[in-house]
Amino acid sequence: QKEVEQDPGPLSVPEGAIVSLNCTYSNSAFQYFMWYRQYSRKGPELLMYTYSSGNKEDGRFTAQVDKSSKYISLFIRDSQPSDSATYLCAMSLYSSASKIIFGSGTRLSIRP
Amino acid sequence: KAGVTQTPRYLIKTRGQQVTLSCSPISGHRSVSWYQQTPGQGLQFLFEYFSETQRNKGNFPGRFSGRQFSNSRSEMNVSTLELGDSALYLCASSLLGGEAGELFFGEGSRLTVL
Numbered sequence: 001q002k003e004v005e006q007d008p009g010p011l012s013v014p015e016g017a018i019v020s021l022n023c024t025y026s027n028s029a030f031q032y033f034m035w036y037r038q039y040s041r042k043g044p045e046l047l048m049y050t051y052s053s054g055n056k057e058d059g060r061f062t063a064q065v066d067k068s069s070k071y072i073s074l075f076i077r078d079s080q081p082s083d084s085a086t087y088l089c090a091m092s093l094y095s096s097a098s099k100i101i102f103g104s105g106t107r108l109s110i111r112p
Numbered sequence: 113k114a115g116v117t118q119t120p121r122y123l124i125k126t127r128g129q130q131v132t133l134s135c136s137p138i139s140g141h142r143s144v145s146w147y148q149q150t151p152g153q154g155l156q157f158l159f160e161y162f163s164e165t166q167r168n169k170g171n172f173p174g175r176f177s178g179r180q181f182s183n184s185r186s187e188m189n190v191s192t193l194e195l196g197d198s199a200l201y202l203c204a205s206s207l208l209g210g211e212a213g214e215l216f217f218g219e220g221s222r223l224t225v226l
Contacts (some may be wrong), residue, residue, distance in 0.1 A: 043116070043202050043217030044155070092217065097145050097206050097215050098168035102155035 003027055006089055006103030014111050018034065019076040023089035023103045026070065030101075032066050032090040035074045040087045047087075048074065079110045115137065121225075124224045126174050130191040132222045137184050137205030143167075143222035144186040145215070146178060149200040158201075160184055162208070198225045 002105070006023045013019055014040035021035075023084055048063040050056045056063045062075040076083055089103040117136040125131050137144050146158040157170040161180035178188040182199040184205075190197055205213060 025197065043204075043219045046215065047119070089153075095211055096168075097143060097204065097211070098157055098160040098170075100157070100215070105153035 001024060002104075003101050004089065007106055008088060008104055010107040010109055011070060012109040012111060013079060015079060015081060017079050017110075019074075019079050019083070019108060019110075021074040021076075021087050021089075021106050023072050023110070024070055024092075025072070025091055025101075027091075027093070027101075028067070028070060029093050030067075032092040032100075033072050034090040034093055034100070035061075035063055036102075038088060038093040040085075043096075044088055069089070081110045081112050084109045090105045116195040116216055117202055118201075118203050118218035118221050120221060121219065122222045124226060125193050126226050127193055127195060129193050130189060131193060131223060132187055132189045133203075134202030135186045135188075135202050135205075135218060137203075137220075138216055139188070140220075141205035141207050141216075142184055143206045143208055144180055144184065145204045145206075146186070146188050147204065148172070149220070150198075155202070158188065169201055193225045195225050198223060 004025045020071050035048040038044040043059040053065045054066045060077045078112045086105040086107050088102050092100045117135045143162045146159040147155050149155045160168040164180045175191045180186045202220045202224050204215045204217045
């Protein structure tokens with residue numbers, strides 16, 4: 001079993017819909033949680049970064065961490081075609097770039 | 113300010129050859145990390161360099177090596193290439209390497225091994 005599980009999709013939704021992306025993990029010691037967006041032929045770009053449990057909001061994006069369930073989510077409101085990308089969850093025990101464990105990514109397509 | 117620059121962007125090699133990939137971090141960043149991204153395994157950590165020293169290493173064979181120069185630029189080398197080495201190799205830089213949320217990725221070098 002992988003430490004971080006993420007549904008690869010693809011997930012296709014109409015423009016304007018609310019998108020929910022999720023990851024589960026097995027290591028209860030993870031403390032740092034991240035979401036990256038990766039466009040085709042580009043490197044990952046950090047979207048959200050949270051420490052421990054709770055919610056964090058940034059514009060149309062909301063990240064949720066539920067440590068009791070070992071489950072994290074990324075919500076995208078008012079989705080746009082430009083949101084079409086692969087979304088990677090990532091988590092880490094320590095605040096160290098070398099200790100990040102990435103999910104395999106969910107391909108998201110927003111239909112105009 | 114300029115982002116992380118990786119060269120070459122695309123390359124094709126044959127089994128048994130070796131390859132060197134280059135990464136120039138964001139100006140002022142001293143930590144460079146390398147990752148391998150494949151459809152099956154996702155993003156996997158290769159190694160991290162800080163001030164010319166390898167600080168951490170992932171679970172990859174010795175054929176994978178790297179180094180960092182005094183100007184923070186980094187190179188990674190893969191010797192005796194195997195078909196399974198075909199992947200997108202990503203470089204990421206950060207100021208000091210201790211900030212999981214401050215990692216900036218380049219666009220990657222896509223290696224195809226025939």
